[in-house]
Amino acid sequence: xxxxxxxxxxxxxxxxxxxxxxxxxxxxxxxxxxxxxxxxxxxxxxxxxxxxxxxxxxxxxxxxxxxxxxxxxxxxxxxxxxxxxxxx
Amino acid sequence: xxxxxxxxxxxxxxxxxxxxxxxxxxxxxxxxxxxxxxxxxxxxxxxxxxxxxxxxxxxxxxxxxxxxxxxxxxxxxxxxxxxxxxxxxxxxxxxxxxxxxxxxxxxxxxxxxxxxxxxxxxxxxxxxxxxxxxxxxxxxxxxxxxxxxxxxxxxxxxxxxxxxxxxxxxxxxxxxxxxxxxxxxxxxxxxxxxxxxxxxxxxxxxxxxxxxxxxxxxxxxxxxxxxxxxxxxxxxxxxxxxxxxxxxxxxxxxxxxxxxxxxxxxxxxxxxxxxxxxxxxxxxxxxxxxxxxxxxxxxxxxxxxxxxxxxxxxxxxxxxxxxxxxxxxxxxxxxxxxxxxxxxxxxxxxxxxxxxxxxxxxxxxxxxxxxxxxxxxxxxxxxxxxxxxxxxxxxxxxxxxxxxxxxxxxxxxxxxxxxxxxxxxxxxxxxxxxxxxxxxxxxxxxxxxxxxxxxxxxxxxxxxxxxxxxxxxxxxxxxxxxxxxxxxxxxxxxxxxxxxxxxxxxxxxxxxxxxxxxxxxxxxxxxxxxxxxxxxxxxxxxxxxxxxxxxxxxxxxxxxxxxxxxxxxxxxxxxxxxxxxxxxxxxxxxxxxx
Numbered sequence: 001x002x003x004x005x006x007x008x009x010x011x012x013x014x015x016x017x018x019x020x021x022x023x024x025x026x027x028x029x030x031x032x033x034x035x036x037x038x039x040x041x042x043x044x045x046x047x048x049x050x051x052x053x054x055x056x057x058x059x060x061x062x063x064x065x066x067x068x069x070x071x072x073x074x075x076x077x078x079x080x081x082x083x084x085x086x087x088x
Numbered sequence: 089x090x091x092x093x094x095x096x097x098x099x100x101x102x103x104x105x106x107x108x109x110x111x112x113x114x115x116x117x118x119x120x121x122x123x124x125x126x127x128x129x130x131x132x133x134x135x136x137x138x139x140x141x142x143x144x145x146x147x148x149x150x151x152x153x154x155x156x157x158x159x160x161x162x163x164x165x166x167x168x169x170x171x172x173x174x175x176x177x178x179x180x181x182x183x184x185x186x187x188x189x190x191x192x193x194x195x196x197x198x199x200x201x202x203x204x205x206x207x208x209x210x211x212x213x214x215x216x217x218x219x220x221x222x223x224x225x226x227x228x229x230x231x232x233x234x235x236x237x238x239x240x241x242x243x244x245x246x247x248x249x250x251x252x253x254x255x256x257x258x259x260x261x262x263x264x265x266x267x268x269x270x271x272x273x274x275x276x277x278x279x280x281x282x283x284x285x286x287x288x289x290x291x292x293x294x295x296x297x298x299x300x301x302x303x304x305x306x307x308x309x310x311x312x313x314x315x316x317x318x319x320x321x322x323x324x325x326x327x328x329x330x331x332x333x334x335x336x337x338x339x340x341x342x343x344x345x346x347x348x349x350x351x352x353x354x355x356x357x358x359x360x361x362x363x364x365x366x367x368x369x370x371x372x373x374x375x376x377x378x379x380x381x382x383x384x385x386x387x388x389x390x391x392x393x394x395x396x397x398x399x400x401x402x403x404x405x406x407x408x409x410x411x412x413x414x415x416x417x418x419x420x421x422x423x424x425x426x427x428x429x430x431x432x433x434x435x436x437x438x439x440x441x442x443x444x445x446x447x448x449x450x451x452x453x454x455x456x457x458x459x460x461x462x463x464x465x466x467x468x469x470x471x472x473x474x475x476x477x478x479x480x481x482x483x484x485x486x487x488x489x490x491x492x493x494x495x496x497x498x499x500x501x502x503x504x505x506x507x508x509x510x511x512x513x514x515x516x517x518x519x520x521x522x523x524x525x526x527x528x529x530x531x532x533x534x535x536x537x538x539x540x541x542x543x544x545x546x547x548x549x550x551x552x553x554x555x556x557x558x559x560x561x562x563x564x565x566x567x568x569x570x571x572x573x574x575x576x577x578x579x580x581x582x583x584x585x586x587x588x589x590x591x592x593x594x595x596x597x598x599x600x601x602x603x604x605x606x607x608x609x610x611x612x613x614x615x616x617x618x619x620x621x622x623x624x625x626x627x628x629x630x631x632x633x634x635x636x637x638x639x640x641x642x643x644x645x646x647x648x649x650x651x652x653x654x655x656x657x658x659x660x661x662x663x664x665x666x667x668x669x670x671x672x673x674x675x676x677x678x679x680x681x682x
Binding site for chain 1: 641
């Protein structure tokens, strides 16, 4: 698994895990099969799927993660980095 | 004014007059409750809805029309109470509602696309006012300026606070234009369907009569209001009938599909409406553990429309929810289109969904014939004309003659629900709305562009005429080919069949099958085996040589908001190599067409 750089924090890893679990739940696949560097749309998530995933992620992280953030930060790795960076 | 049972509207009525009467006779009855996307819930009684709409109507009534006697008002609000109040504000004041929506995503690419479409629509209908959240006013001001317009920008929250007296009576008349519906047609050439007040009342009344809708009943749904099935099926029809409506949004449904069925249980709803996709989602995305406590026994009618009704979905939904009181006979396939206001045919309200297996070879040749041997295609009955004064004809469009029962033709519709045409598109209006059947000069027909067949006293939808794949002079309906592909392998979710004509030799047709995997599948699918199964089945069932099969991830195939395959766009992406298939099989040769 390539997470992009060595600067991955513990928080970032936790967020990655939440994202992967939510995506795997929606696609009904094994979390191990989620390529963290693949674009969300290439993983098979359509807009309906992203709404469901963003709802679960928002609930687990305790804050709103909008659907558009999945388009602006297009992979698990990128979105986790973005969300961790925003976190105090 | 009669009391007790709801009074039958007279010919002079508009939806506004009917709402005024409900506000008078049952002011405190809940008309509509909405869970909006922001998670807040609100509701209006009939009296509140009438008063709020009347205040907005006071603002809209003095506006001047541009190329029409009455002003057009673009409604670009999110789904919610404000949207409903704004729509009825137009209905009461005689302004023409142009039903639209705000941008769904704030990303740059999505925003560009939204602006492009909005600019085209603004330029086409030249609205006197735009109703949106205040946060979008600057954007609408800019987009309007780009097409030379300066519409009044309204936010219903601030407008409601204004100290305006509501209209004392509805101002619209039945023949007035009520609604301009821009269908899912192309962005470059938007076509606004002109729906009159009389159209709206006829369709709402016809639905109400078919479904036995009336006061004391509740409708539950989540369809978007810019879509005809949401606005007319879920709002106009229940309001007309004096029912109570409980709505949520499409996003609300997708976030928690079980919330739809919970709301039906909680309110003991009698009616719901969804496309096939909604029922399929309720089967796939609501695990058994979450179904506990559901009670769907109150549901008399679960309408399924706007996209092909799939036998598999009907069976799966009926089976999954029978333990929770759902009756199979409640599932009601309906057929309609925006050009017909909404509803055209509906299954009899007491009938079970009916399937007809026809020989695939016979259907290909243009007729329904029970499959004695060989592969079969399952057709879903969509019932009969939904009112006595609606005629639904299956016609040979070349000879303009009615086809006998059992033979496939284009579906033509005539009746009081047929809209007045496309706004300022005379040629397209004449082509689509002005068709005549040989020897029947007295009435004109709407050409739906859909292929259908009368069989066993029911209309069955066979496909879209313009998407027909012609091979060796024989017509193949893409929906049939798709159904075959979907059944070919358990890993296939939805499929799209494309007949791509060679740019330089239109007789040369490539048959391309795009097979999306289902979202329920596991990791160990042999994608090559899927492609093999799909092309084998399509060739076996339809006799059609397949040029290519691509196995794709779910959601890869472009579809309209109502779930119809956008075949032209899909073909373009295929030819541009824009799909990222899991597996591809290619025969390396095109097929000689007719």
